[in-house]
Amino acid sequence: xxxxxxxxxxxxxxxxxxxxxxxxxxxxxxxxxxxxxxxxxxxxxxxxxxxxxxxxxxxxxxxxxxxxxxxxxxxxxxxxxxxxxxxxxxxxxxxxxxxxxxxxxxxxxxxxxxxxxxxxxxxxxxxxxxxxxxxxxxxxxxxxxxxxxxxxxxxxxxxxxxxxxxxxxxxxxxxxxxxxx
Amino acid sequence: xxxxxxxxxxxxxxxxxxxxxxxxxxxxxxxxxxxxxxxxxxxxxxxxxxxxxxxxxxxxxxxxxxxxxxxxxxxx
Numbered sequence: 001x002x003x004x005x006x007x008x009x010x011x012x013x014x015x016x017x018x019x020x021x022x023x024x025x026x027x028x029x030x031x032x033x034x035x036x037x038x039x040x041x042x043x044x045x046x047x048x049x050x051x052x053x054x055x056x057x058x059x060x061x062x063x064x065x066x067x068x069x070x071x072x073x074x075x076x077x078x079x080x081x082x083x084x085x086x087x088x089x090x091x092x093x094x095x096x097x098x099x100x101x102x103x104x105x106x107x108x109x110x111x112x113x114x115x116x117x118x119x120x121x122x123x124x125x126x127x128x129x130x131x132x133x134x135x136x137x138x139x140x141x142x143x144x145x146x147x148x149x150x151x152x153x154x155x156x157x158x159x160x161x162x163x164x165x166x167x168x169x170x171x172x173x174x175x176x177x178x179x180x181x
Numbered sequence: 182x183x184x185x186x187x188x189x190x191x192x193x194x195x196x197x198x199x200x201x202x203x204x205x206x207x208x209x210x211x212x213x214x215x216x217x218x219x220x221x222x223x224x225x226x227x228x229x230x231x232x233x234x235x236x237x238x239x240x241x242x243x244x245x246x247x248x249x250x251x252x253x254x255x256x257x
Binding site: 020105109110111112114115116117121173176177180181 | 220
């Protein structure tokens, strides 16, 4: 396995695939690709809205109906749900996100199944996920759809979101230190 | 005699490893070594960054796929 040792010690492998890129590089790439995404899909980049659609499709799969739900009441939302996940750019964006992250971790040989250490961790993760999901839906966006895409579209709402995200993070950190350290 | 302290941060996500490392180092003497065991790639960036910013000697060792030891020698 001489070739593998050679790759492992190669400075280009280390700089491009193994080590984390600088924040500025990440920021520039995110900006460029959100423009590409907006141009090709016609809607700004968002993540959590699609998760809600996935939930609706799963619910329909087991015989449920969201026709009467306020959240899905608009004609646009109904049309999107009727068209199905294969016609939804957001679905492919989210799948690409997961696949890309997996690929990056694998190629940096950084993939690992992590052990669950305590039930407190599980509780925190589930509770955090539920709160984030609920918050993102009643705010009509998460830190991608409402913050990133909001600011990129020169919308004031993105900046308002940023201020309160910051305040929430302060409160969250205090709670984290108090209950989880 | 300087001592070596192991800090198990495996399975912990940001910012828990960083806060734990900050706390652990606070109670140590100059010359002591803190070994943070980490398997969260963000912590792999922010723990060494913070320690270097504080002026400590830092070394990162990859122990396994997706698992690292950040070795911090307290300098001041």
